[in-house]
Amino acid sequence: MGVGSFFTSKLDEALGWARKYSIFQYPFVTACCGMEYMATACSHYDIDRFGAGLPRFSPRQADVLFVVGTISHKMAPVLKRIYDQMTEPKWVVAFGVCTCTGGFYDNYATVQGIDTIIPVDIYIPGCPPRPESVIDGLMKLQDKIAGQAQRY
Amino acid sequence: MAETTRQEFMLGEGSGTGGGPQNIQLGVGPAHPAMHGIIRIVTELDGEVIVNADVEIGYLHRAFEKDCEQGGWNNAIPFTDRLNYVSPLINNFGYASAVEKLLGIDVTERCKYIRVIMSEISRISDHLTCVGASAMELGAFTVFLYMIKAREYLWELVEAVTGARLTISYGRVGGVKADLPEGFAERTLKAFKETREVLDEVHRLLTGNRIFMDRMVGVGALSREETIAYAITGPLLRAVGVGYDVRRAQPYYTYDRVEFEIPTQKDGDNYARYLVRMAEMEQSMRIVEQALAAIPDGPINVDFEGRPIDPAAYVDQGKQGKTEGLLLLPITLSPNLQGQQRADLNRVNMGDKRVVLPPKETAYGSIEGLMNHFMLIMEGYGIQPPPGEAYFPVEGANGELGFYVVSDGTDRPYRVRCRPPCLPPVAALPRMIAGEMVADLIPTFGSVNMIGGELDR
Amino acid sequence: MEILAELQRRFGDAIVETHEHHGDATAVVARDAILTVLAHCRDDVALAFDVLMDLTAVDYLRYPGREDGPRFEVVYHLYSIAHNHRLRLKVRLDEDDATVPSAVALWPIANWLEREVWDMFGVRFDGHPDPRRLLMYEEFVGHPLRKDYPITRRQPLIGPAT
Numbered sequence: 001m002g003v004g005s006f007f008t009s010k011l012d013e014a015l016g017w018a019r020k021y022s023i024f025q026y027p028f029v030t031a032c033c034g035m036e037y038m039a040t041a042c043s044h045y046d047i048d049r050f051g052a053g054l055p056r057f058s059p060r061q062a063d064v065l066f067v068v069g070t071i072s073h074k075m076a077p078v079l080k081r082i083y084d085q086m087t088e089p090k091w092v093v094a095f096g097v098c099t100c101t102g103g104f105y106d107n108y109a110t111v112q113g114i115d116t117i118i119p120v121d122i123y124i125p126g127c128p129p130r131p132e133s134v135i136d137g138l139m140k141l142q143d144k145i146a147g148q149a150q151r152y
Numbered sequence: 153m154a155e156t157t158r159q160e161f162m163l164g165e166g167s168g169t170g171g172g173p174q175n176i177q178l179g180v181g182p183a184h185p186a187m188h189g190i191i192r193i194v195t196e197l198d199g200e201v202i203v204n205a206d207v208e209i210g211y212l213h214r215a216f217e218k219d220c221e222q223g224g225w226n227n228a229i230p231f232t233d234r235l236n237y238v239s240p241l242i243n244n245f246g247y248a249s250a251v252e253k254l255l256g257i258d259v260t261e262r263c264k265y266i267r268v269i270m271s272e273i274s275r276i277s278d279h280l281t282c283v284g285a286s287a288m289e290l291g292a293f294t295v296f297l298y299m300i301k302a303r304e305y306l307w308e309l310v311e312a313v314t315g316a317r318l319t320i321s322y323g324r325v326g327g328v329k330a331d332l333p334e335g336f337a338e339r340t341l342k343a344f345k346e347t348r349e350v351l352d353e354v355h356r357l358l359t360g361n362r363i364f365m366d367r368m369v370g371v372g373a374l375s376r377e378e379t380i381a382y383a384i385t386g387p388l389l390r391a392v393g394v395g396y397d398v399r400r401a402q403p404y405y406t407y408d409r410v411e412f413e414i415p416t417q418k419d420g421d422n423y424a425r426y427l428v429r430m431a432e433m434e435q436s437m438r439i440v441e442q443a444l445a446a447i448p449d450g451p452i453n454v455d456f457e458g459r460p461i462d463p464a465a466y467v468d469q470g471k472q473g474k475t476e477g478l479l480l481l482p483i484t485l486s487p488n489l490q491g492q493q494r495a496d497l498n499r500v501n502m503g504d505k506r507v508v509l510p511p512k513e514t515a516y517g518s519i520e521g522l523m524n525h526f527m528l529i530m531e532g533y534g535i536q537p538p539p540g541e542a543y544f545p546v547e548g549a550n551g552e553l554g555f556y557v558v559s560d561g562t563d564r565p566y567r568v569r570c571r572p573p574c575l576p577p578v579a580a581l582p583r584m585i586a587g588e589m590v591a592d593l594i595p596t597f598g599s600v601n602m603i604g605g606e607l608d609r
Numbered sequence: 610m611e612i613l614a615e616l617q618r619r620f621g622d623a624i625v626e627t628h629e630h631h632g633d634a635t636a637v638v639a640r641d642a643i644l645t646v647l648a649h650c651r652d653d654v655a656l657a658f659d660v661l662m663d664l665t666a667v668d669y670l671r672y673p674g675r676e677d678g679p680r681f682e683v684v685y686h687l688y689s690i691a692h693n694h695r696l697r698l699k700v701r702l703d704e705d706d707a708t709v710p711s712a713v714a715l716w717p718i719a720n721w722l723e724r725e726v727w728d729m730f731g732v733r734f735d736g737h738p739d740p741r742r743l744l745m746y747e748e749f750v751g752h753p754l755r756k757d758y759p760i761t762r763r764q765p766l767i768g769p770a771t
Contacts, residue, residue, distance in 0.1 A: 028183060030190050031212055031605055032237035035281070035318055039307070042300035057185035072608075074746045075190060075211045076766050078182055104230070107215040107760045108753055109745070117766070128318055210744035217729075218753060218760050253631050380690065383660050383718040394690060401693050539673075542631045543686060543697065545662075554663060556684065560672050571663040571686070579721040608744055 016146035019063075019089075021051035023142075026062035028082060031069030033096035033128040045131040050138055059085040064141065065118075070098035071111045083118045089150075091121045093141060096128050103127055175203060180593065182211045188285055190604055191578070193593065200589050205582040212604035220568035224534040225251050226325055228568055233319040235570060236606040238281050239274035239549045241310070244323030247568070249404065250544035250555035251325045254537040257504055263327050264405040265447040270313065270322065271405075271546070272436040272443075273340075276347065277306045278549035278601075279387075279429045286426075286598025287358060290367050295354055302350035305343040312339065325535055326507035337444045344437050351433060358426070368423035372584045372596030379420065382580040386551025386573055387428045388600070392420035398547040410442040422599040467516050507535050534563035550574045550601055572606045612656065612696055620646060625701070635697040637682075643700050644710045650687055650696065651715055658687035658696060661712070664722035666730045670756040680704040681732055685712075702732060711737040729754035 029037060041047050041055070056062040059082045071079055083092070094114055097103040100123045102112035114120060121144060124137035181192040190211035196204040216235060220228040232247045233240040245267045252259065259267075284299030307317045312333050314320035322329050358364045374384075376392040389396055395414045399407040415431030417424035505524050514521030527533045537559040545554040551573035558567040577600045584596050612634050613627045623642035628635050638646050650658040663686040669675045679701035687696045700709055711734035712719040723734040724743035731752035734740065742749065748767050751758050 029188065031214075032234050032318060034188065035237055038281070038300055039304065039317075042304075043297050044301060044304045055185075070212060070214055072211060072213055073749075073764065073766060074213065075182065078211075082183055105214045105219070107219060108758070108762050108764065109213045109215045111766070130317065210742075210746070213744040215753065215760065222760060256631065378717075380659050381717050383662055383716065385660075396690050540630045541633070541635075543633055543663075543695075552662065554686070556663065556665065556686070558667055566672060567667045569663070569665045569667075569684075575721065576718050579718055583717075 012150045013146075015150040016148070019150070020142035020145040023050070023052035023064050023138075023145075024054055024056045024062045025052055025064045025066050026057065026059055026082070026086070027055050027066045027068055028079060029066075029068045030071065030075060031096075031098070033069040033098070036128040036131060036134065037066065037068045037095065040131040040134045045135065047135070047138065050135065050142065052138060059083075060087065062086060063090050065090065065092045066095050067092065067099045067114050068095040070096075070103070070105060071114050071117070072109050073111060074109075076111050076117055079114065080117050091141060091145065092118055093122045093124065093137060094120045095124050095134065095137075097125050098127070099123075100125055174198070178590065182208075185289075188602075191602060191607070193581070193597075195585075195590065195593070197590060200591075202585050202588055202590055202593065205585055207578060207581050209578065210608050212608040214605070214609065216570065216605075216609035217568055220565050222564070224531075224563050225537070225565055226535065228565060229323055230319065230321045232323075232570075233321055234605050235572070235609065236278070236548060236550065236553070236574075236603045237318060238603060239271075239278035240318065240320055241270045241274040241314075241322060242546060242548050242553060243570075244321065245271060245405075246544065246546040246548070246553050247555050247557075247570075248323040248325050249546065250542055250557045251535070251537060251565075253542040253544050254540060254557055254559055255325070255507065255535070256538075257326060257507065259327055261406075261448050262331075265443050266328055266332060267323075268405050268407065268410070268443045269332075269340075269440050269447070270310070270328075272440045273306050273309060275436045275549045276433045277303045277310075279433050280306075280347075282549075282598070282601040283354070283426060283429055286422075286595060286601075287354075287364070289594050289598050290364060292358065292361075292364065295357055298350050298353055298357075302347045305346050309336070309340055309343055312336065324508070326504055340440060340444060344440070347433075347437070351430065355430065359430070365423060367592075367595050368426060368599075369421060370419070371422050371588060371592045372599060373419060373421040374580060374584050375420065378580070378583060382583075383576045384551065384580060385576070386548065387425055387432065388420075388577050389551065390414060390416045391424035391428045393418045398545050398552055402545065404544075404546060406443065406446075407439075409446070410439050412436075412439050422595050425599040470517055532563060536561060536563050545571070548573045550603070550606070551576075570606070570609060572609065574600065574602050574607050578602050578607055612694065615655070616646065616650075619649065633697055634695065635699065637699045637701060640700050640702065640709060643698070644712065644715070646698065647685065647687075647712055647715055650698075655692075656696075657689045657691045659690055660688040661716040661718055661722070662686040662688045662695075664712070664719060664726065666726045666732055666754075668730060668754065668756045681707055681730060683709050683726065683732060707731060708733040708735055710735045713738060728752065731755065 027037060039045060047053055065083060065086060094100045098105060099114045102110050111117065122137050122141045124134055126133050175196050175198050178195045178197050179192060180195065182190040192208040194206045195202050216231050219231050228247060229244055232243040235243045280299045280303045284296040288296035310320060311317050314322040379389055379392045385396060393416050395416050397414045400414055412435045415428050417427050509528055510521045510524045515525040539559055539561040541558045543554055543556045545552045553573050554571035556569040557565055560566040581600060585593050613636055616636055617624045620642060623639045624636050625639055626637040650656050665684050667682045667684060668680060669682060670680055681702040683700045685698040709732060711723055720739065721743060723737055724741060726732050727734060727740060728742040728744050729752055746767055749764060
């Protein structure tokens with residue numbers, strides 16, 4: 001390993017460490033899962049302990065898109081637009097089984113998984129997921145953020 | 153000089169609200185932080201005053217009514233959870249009661265009390281969320297944290313009873329899934345004590361708060377006539393002084409046997425709605441306390457011979473032919489995972505083989521029980537209400553929640569229609585916000601308590 | 610029940626059928642008379658049905674024994690706050706002429722409820738001021754709650770919002 005790659009890998013680590021604890025999320029809350037999202041965000045479970053306490057309600061200022069709840073065909077273009085408006089680097093969390101696969105809404109109105117529209121980094125199953133599994137998913141996302149090659 | 157209106161005061165005299173070319177269009181939502189749930193409001197603004205508004209809904213349409221037609225009568229219950237997902241228990245019971253009306257059957261006394269207790273706990277958590285969220289949108293984030301904390305106490309109760317926090321699928325046609333767990337009354341009273349402390353704090357933070365009142369008093373008001381013409385029920389109707397409440401007007405379950413008041417206000421503005429909701433939470437707690445004191449044990453028609461055994465051992469013994477006295481043995485199922493132990497089941501479910509699954513002991517232990525179980529589960533059999541139609545209203549957290557069910561005599565609902573209590577106020581939203589400032593849209597929308605799952609179904 | 614008897618006395622043949630299954634007073638009304646009946650129910654002092662609780666429809670295409678009859682039924686649920694009583698009115702419609710007079714002039718809430726029925730069943734409301742879909746998007750083809758619309762018939766995703 002040369003000196004240059006040593007530095008970049010160390011710099012990557014440092015950046016990854018910093019990034020994983022400064023998650024600015026955009027909660028795209030549509031449905032029932034939003035209730036569990038609220039519960040996770042509030043004092044009882046406190047997502048702030050993981051450096052993700054600040055929801056930004058502007059896609060321009062957010063780097064993790066939490067898609068919370070069923071996405072219908074009518075909503076799909078809106079979700080796509082929000083995703084496109086976010087700046088790199090960005091990650092997407094599919095929160096709840098409806099966003100993962102459509103869940104038990106196998107019908108004409110529901111998008112069968114948001115990965116048919118936008119790329120997804122972490123899937124959190126559950127209908128809705130308990131706050132514990134949300135936090136678990138968040139920690140997996142943090143590992144992913146810290147472990148990947150950083151762009152700067 | 154004529155008295156200046158609030159709008160003229162804010163904008164200077166002569167500011168018109170005409171449809172002039174200077175008016176601008178402002179779209180709010182569907183992805184907007186204050187549009188919790190998803191809805192799009194296209195407003196036409198003259199300066200900062202809303203001249204006109206058009207509300208677009210349907211972003212959360214998940215084909216509830218179509219989904220219900222696909223499976224058996226009990227299979228629709230998980231879908232009803234996700235109508236008003238802040239108070240799913242009321243939806244469960246409303247739907248189950250509509251089907252029971254169609255079948256012409258009546259649930260056990262203990263079940264009625266359980267339904268009352270769980271409905272009221274749901275109502276409190278719904279109001280907590282509504283008030284908390286709308287206070288948050290006005291900047292009172294602390295209130296939101298407090299309210300969610302209190303909701304967490306109640307959800308722990310719900311979880312102890314149903315096994316889930318939010319989407320509980322606890323109601324069943326002819327009963328409920330499980331009996332109340334041990335020590336439920338004490339836990340409830342403790343949770344209520346903590347909830348009351350929170351409500352007390354919130355009262356002190358909000359009720360006389362100058363900023364809060366400035367944003368709420370006189371904002372988003374709707375006249376009594378218009379409220380009725382828009383078929384608005386629930387807290388919004390009671391906020392204009394009409395004391396209509398399904399629990400009082402057409403008592404169902406055991407609401408005629410508990411004492412409670414129906415809080416009303418006169419002004420019909422956001423502040424009145426806030427006060428009604430705060431008062432209703434206290435009344436709901438009163439109802440639960442009375443119901444917990446009055447709930448009967450119910451008939452337990454099982455005699456204990458031996459110690460409880462686990463289901464696998466039960467089946468094994470049956471296979472080996474050791475069947476003597478087996479049917480009398482209770483089995484060790486977690487009451488809130490299965491709820492099918494004989495003792496619990498008979499207490500909370502009616503004894504009707506056409507509707508209610510047999511207890512696990514019977515299903516495992518006798519051929520009749522097994523057949524009965526199969527007949528209710530197999531496609532093409534199941535619960536088969538006689539052909540006909542029925543409408544059953546219950547008091548949801550947002551108003552009258554009605555289920556109109558049509559049966560064609562088969563094991564599948566022919567049609568399930570939910571009368572969504574929050575659709576009328578959302579339909580009336582343009583009337584509430586017309587002529588007000590654009591910032592007043594937020595508290596008004598918050599006080600409507602729009603719930604996407606119920607609105608769009 | 611008195612309400613049904615009173616309606617029959619007043620409107621005669623316009624009341625096609627009545628029943629009271631499960632205690633719900635129900636009257637099937639001829640289409641041409643529905644607005645008159647609704648207006649009477651709302652304005653008559655003894656009836657005073659001031660709330661249009663619900664307005665929906667049922668598609669009887671696959672209902673045993675009714676396959677050949679009128680396909681749709683539009684269902685009105687009325688409630689009176691003053692008298693605390695309820696009434697269900699129904700109008701039967703053929704598929705090729707699925708049109709009902711709109712009740713928006715009587716109750717403003719009928720606006721959205723009728724839009725929903727149009728959206729879900731394709732029943733038209735004559736004189737409706739704003740006949741758009743309510744829940745589905747404009748590009749959607751068909752009416753999903755009709756019995757001949759399969760639940761999984763998906764339509765192409767619509768483009769980005771404009």
